[in-house]
Amino acid sequence: xxxxxxxxxxxxxxCAIALPELDVPGSALPDELLRDDLALxxxxxxxxxxxxxxxxxxxxxVDSGFYPLGSCTMKYNPRIGEALARLPGFTDAHPLQSIESxxxxxxxxxxxxxxxxxxxxxxxxxxxxxxxxQGEFTALLMMRAWQRDRGEGHRTQILIPDSAHGTNPxxxxxxxxxxxxxxxxxxxxxSLDALRAACDETVVGLMITNPNTLGLFEQQIEExxxxxxxxxxxxxxxxxxxxxxxxxxRPGDLGIDLxxxxxxxxxxxxxxxxGPGSGPLAVSDELRDYLPAPVVERxxxxxxxxxxxxxxLESPSKSIGxxxxxxxxxxxxVRAYAYIALHGIAGLRENSMHAVLNANYLRVMLRDNxxxxxxxxxxxxxxxxxxxxxxxxxxxxxxxxLIDYGFHPPTSHxxxxxxxxxxxxxxxxxxxxTLDGFVAAMLExxxxxxDAPEHLRAAPHTAPVKRLDEVRAARQPILRSRVxx
Amino acid sequence: xxxxxxxxxxxxxxxxxxxxxxxxALFADVPEPFRFPALDLPPARSELEVERELQGVASKSAxxxxxxxxxxxxxxxxxxxxxxxxxxxxxxFFTSYTPYQAEISQGILQxxxxxxxxxxxxxxxxxxxxxxxxxxxxxxEAALLALAVGQGRRSKIVASQNLHPQYREVVSTYLAGTTAxxxxxxxxxxxxxxxxxxxxxxxxxxxxxxxxxxxxxxPMTMLAQRAHAVGxxxxxxxxxxxxxxxxxxxxxxADIVAAEGQSLGISPSFGGPHLGILAMKQxxxxxxxxxxVGETVDADGERGYVLTLATREQHxxxxxxxxxxxxxxxxxxxxxxxxxxxxxxxxxxxxxxxCYHKSHYAAAQIASLPGCGINPQAxxxxxxxxxxxxxxxxxxxxxxxIEAEIGVVGGRALGLDFADRExxxxxxxxxxxxxxxxxxxxxxxxxxxxxxISR
Numbered sequence: 001x002x003x004x005x006x007x008x009x010x011x012x013x014x015c016a017i018a019l020p021e022l023d024v025p026g027s028a029l030p031d032e033l034l035r036d037d038l039a040l041x042x043x044x045x046x047x048x049x050x051x052x053x054x055x056x057x058x059x060x061x062v063d064s065g066f067y068p069l070g071s072c073t074m075k076y077n078p079r080i081g082e083a084l085a086r087l088p089g090f091t092d093a094h095p096l097q098s099i100e101s102x103x104x105x106x107x108x109x110x111x112x113x114x115x116x117x118x119x120x121x122x123x124x125x126x127x128x129x130x131x132x133x134q135g136e137f138t139a140l141l142m143m144r145a146w147q148r149d150r151g152e153g154h155r156t157q158i159l160i161p162d163s164a165h166g167t168n169p170x171x172x173x174x175x176x177x178x179x180x181x182x183x184x185x186x187x188x189x190x191s192l193d194a195l196r197a198a199c200d201e202t203v204v205g206l207m208i209t210n211p212n213t214l215g216l217f218e219q220q221i222e223e224x225x226x227x228x229x230x231x232x233x234x235x236x237x238x239x240x241x242x243x244x245x246x247x248x249x250r251p252g253d254l255g256i257d258l259x260x261x262x263x264x265x266x267x268x269x270x271x272x273x274x275g276p277g278s279g280p281l282a283v284s285d286e287l288r289d290y291l292p293a294p295v296v297e298r299x300x301x302x303x304x305x306x307x308x309x310x311x312x313l314e315s316p317s318k319s320i321g322x323x324x325x326x327x328x329x330x331x332x333x334v335r336a337y338a339y340i341a342l343h344g345i346a347g348l349r350e351n352s353m354h355a356v357l358n359a360n361y362l363r364v365m366l367r368d369n370x371x372x373x374x375x376x377x378x379x380x381x382x383x384x385x386x387x388x389x390x391x392x393x394x395x396x397x398x399x400x401x402l403i404d405y406g407f408h409p410p411t412s413h414x415x416x417x418x419x420x421x422x423x424x425x426x427x428x429x430x431x432x433x434t435l436d437g438f439v440a441a442m443l444e445x446x447x448x449x450x451d452a453p454e455h456l457r458a459a460p461h462t463a464p465v466k467r468l469d470e471v472r473a474a475r476q477p478i479l480r481s482r483v484x485x
Numbered sequence: 486x487x488x489x490x491x492x493x494x495x496x497x498x499x500x501x502x503x504x505x506x507x508x509x510a511l512f513a514d515v516p517e518p519f520r521f522p523a524l525d526l527p528p529a530r531s532e533l534e535v536e537r538e539l540q541g542v543a544s545k546s547a548x549x550x551x552x553x554x555x556x557x558x559x560x561x562x563x564x565x566x567x568x569x570x571x572x573x574x575x576x577x578f579f580t581s582y583t584p585y586q587a588e589i590s591q592g593i594l595q596x597x598x599x600x601x602x603x604x605x606x607x608x609x610x611x612x613x614x615x616x617x618x619x620x621x622x623x624x625x626e627a628a629l630l631a632l633a634v635g636q637g638r639r640s641k642i643v644a645s646q647n648l649h650p651q652y653r654e655v656v657s658t659y660l661a662g663t664t665a666x667x668x669x670x671x672x673x674x675x676x677x678x679x680x681x682x683x684x685x686x687x688x689x690x691x692x693x694x695x696x697x698x699x700x701x702x703x704p705m706t707m708l709a710q711r712a713h714a715v716g717x718x719x720x721x722x723x724x725x726x727x728x729x730x731x732x733x734x735x736x737x738x739a740d741i742v743a744a745e746g747q748s749l750g751i752s753p754s755f756g757g758p759h760l761g762i763l764a765m766k767q768x769x770x771x772x773x774x775x776x777x778v779g780e781t782v783d784a785d786g787e788r789g790y791v792l793t794l795a796t797r798e799q800h801x802x803x804x805x806x807x808x809x810x811x812x813x814x815x816x817x818x819x820x821x822x823x824x825x826x827x828x829x830x831x832x833x834x835x836x837x838x839x840c841y842h843k844s845h846y847a848a849a850q851i852a853s854l855p856g857c858g859i860n861p862q863a864x865x866x867x868x869x870x871x872x873x874x875x876x877x878x879x880x881x882x883x884x885x886x887i888e889a890e891i892g893v894v895g896g897r898a899l900g901l902d903f904a905d906r907e908x909x910x911x912x913x914x915x916x917x918x919x920x921x922x923x924x925x926x927x928x929x930x931x932x933x934x935x936x937x938i939s940r
Contacts, residue, residue, distance in 0.1 A: 002788050003592075006599045006826050016827045017566050019835045023920045027845035029838075030867045033702060035732045039606050040830040048568060048826055052596070056575040059584075059592035063576025072582050076488045080532050082574070085754075089543025092550040095756030096558055097894050098884070104545035105755045118525050130618035130757065131812035133799070141661055170799035170809035174629075176662035179804045217514035248512060253519045264812065272816030273593040274583035274776070275616065276758035279812075292658070321658035325559055325621040325651045325745070326756025338539060344529030347487040349521065353508045354489045360511055361499045377511055403589045411585075414800070431490040432499065458784070463588040466784035470587075473781035473793040477770070479612050480602040481780070 002465075003054045007483045010041035016048045039483040058464045059273070060408055066434050068362075070381045070411035070423025071165065071213060073243045073265035075355075078342070081269065081335035090334055095326035099312050105330060106311035110296040112337045113280075119340075119348070120239070120259055121252025122282035126291040127328040132240055133167040134323055135260025135279030136207070140175035141320045142258065142283070142290040143205050143234045149318070152201075152232065159198055159206040159228070161190045163214055163415040168207045168238060177204055184417055188216045188374035190224060199227050205234035210251070211241045211379035213415040213423065215359060225255040234258065234287075242266040243427065244356055244379035247349030258283045263329075267336035278332035289318040294327060354428035355380040358435060362426055365439045369446040373418050381425035383418050389449020393456055395420040398445055400467060401459035405441035486529060554894025555887070555926060557871050557913025558698070559620070559649050559745060560753045563726065563836070564917055566827045569750040569820050579816055583776070587791040588783075594790035597815065598778040600822035607728045607825070608721075608742040609735025610764035614775030616818035617761025617810065620745025621652045624692065624722060625659035626763055626774040626808055627743040631690030631718045632665050633772045633807065639689035639717070640665040645680040646673035647697035650902045652722070656692075665689065673862060673903075677704050681711045688715055690741070694722035695734075698902075699911060700844075700871025701863060702731065709738025718769075725749055725762065725821075726915075727869045729837030741765045750824025751817050760817040771797060774808030836916050840870035843923065844914035848872045850927040851912075854934055861909070871913045873899065877934050880910040886933040891925050 386395025399409030584590030721734035746760030856877030884895030
């Protein structure tokens, strides 16, 4: 049964909250500028709370069950992060307060900048980008500015492997650059031959996700980086998959010049139903002066024999500018800080290793029933095919049927290089029992795909709704409702 | 500590299934010289220790925050009803991902659909996206949308000096990837007229923040007419709380609304996460950035919700997408939805009027102080909850006195944004301030300006 909308539940005259009376003399209102048409819903507080309670019951988070959504790193979000981000000294702090009065928050930011630089092997970090895609866009603007300063503004090409996330080419276009797609080879690596042919004086750089979206570590990563550097290009690392590598490998050590982190993946700030996230950008020493403004700097004053550490906000000397208002998603910064503080380096490494262990376990357990096109040791995720059992069964059908078994489906139909891809990322916080439960469901679904494919094609059967008509939604868009008058 | 649940026996069993002896063996592809580096990070600490540390850090900045201060300038403390956080703490909401799998995500999809609907009501627009990072980036996306509508034939975005300085910077950054430019009149005098004078057939859009950075309402209708006369779009940047009482931008001719939604139940949180609102007229939707939730039916004909018009988006269209945005601000949009539904029609009006009357009371009191003036650039323009005080002393000195004597944060010293406004202070007064709070502010200013003058 569907839940009525707020608008359908509204009745004129109800209100969910009492507000104070005016305690100062009123002023004249500019009548010609006023409105009287505001049709917001009117509900009692109980009806409102029940509404959202029911909506939450019709949603599914990591808290609800296994959520192996590839490339999204849906791991447990520690509750302590939620508590700490809600401390009044953080939530009520205004971003434009005097620097002296916000030394605490700035200290947290400075330390997280330093930790992220250290974890990735970079010189400097900006916490400003609000999401991974914005980190990419920031990096591309920086790469271009750096090359212009070297008299190489004629470069316009960004090389992107065919397995890349869609944000990579989209960010490239936003930066005014063009995309040249590089194919994958038979082992799931970027094709060195194709890359070699593409590397010339038109290249701004390469965007590379490592491990790539097949969940595979690029086996020739050092040659790849060298080829790009040799033609005068820069190498950008998409850090979406850092949950395989934190504590295991520092991308900066390989020569990668810039990389964003997704705090909402590797460092477990909650995804919030799609955001807000945080996409800090880490860069090499060569590029540090181009970072977006502001960054937090530490100043050590030694006056009158006292040593005092202070923090301030600074604009790097060749900054590409500001990416969003204020200093970044501080609430996410606090959570990520707490997460790293709890783990230490040993904990981060343990996370990566268990994320990889879990993903390899699932690959081996499933590969006889779900073909794995690049069947070698994978990192934190792997890709298999979902068109199993009988003709006409699709990856979508498998996904929808998983819902009936109580699991969130994996990412499907991506990466594009594998038809009917199912991209499975279990993360390190899932137990062997959970993984085995998932394997059992997947094997049962594969049997159904052989014996009762029509049952799969009609799935889900137990969700609040049956399969939804997405074509109709796009052809006849209904994007809002209203209070019924 | 970690949150890894594996026992030694689990690990052994799993390694045996995979067919390797040790965990390290799974990392053979990682170049050996760089594998498992030593890192300079502090050792792991217990939850108790981390909590104690961060409580200490937070308490350092809490001194000025016990009572609401007078700083706004794009991020505001408003009352946040208890309903908001109780909804946000539901794990099904905050630990979920973007609802790509609609059947298992009906709740968050419906909540977002309702958010979109309420934003449309508030702004008198036809369509609202599911959210953007913040007001500044929503505005940048609005500018890019206007340029896309102009199809490369129009290469100018016009804004006034009254636009939030950081929004101006963000729009400029985003335009760096285009051949377009942001044109701003050299002077802040007669701002609306000088903006109108810049509009021409090369203009893709005119940006009008109202209430503007200084808290004052702009002549939206006039600017919309002037923009439309040259074939440009009007992008309005309102304060959503102000829309509880003032005319909606869509009714004054705006084509796109980009706004900061933080006032709607979201704390300042040292600048983020906030909420980017982006709404528009129907004709613009297929060129817009951002996710959209639409209503549809399921196989049984029952109502349901899905992400829709995704062929605009990066995961489908890649380099031809309207934007690169993926992660947005879904949870703060949920906060705004719960906020709007909690206060409802009459509540938002009441909150807006409380802001209006209290700020006008404060402004009138301050105007009577020796050497002080209100809104010196445009004293006759209406304002909402923020206003500029011209002081006979540097604004920074007034702020220092407010912090020292009342123990709250002062206003925005406008000399930080504009070299010629060192003596001006931007103050925000909201429903959180009692008459006593305002009177205390006025008393401190009285004392400070009289000492300042006598010096």
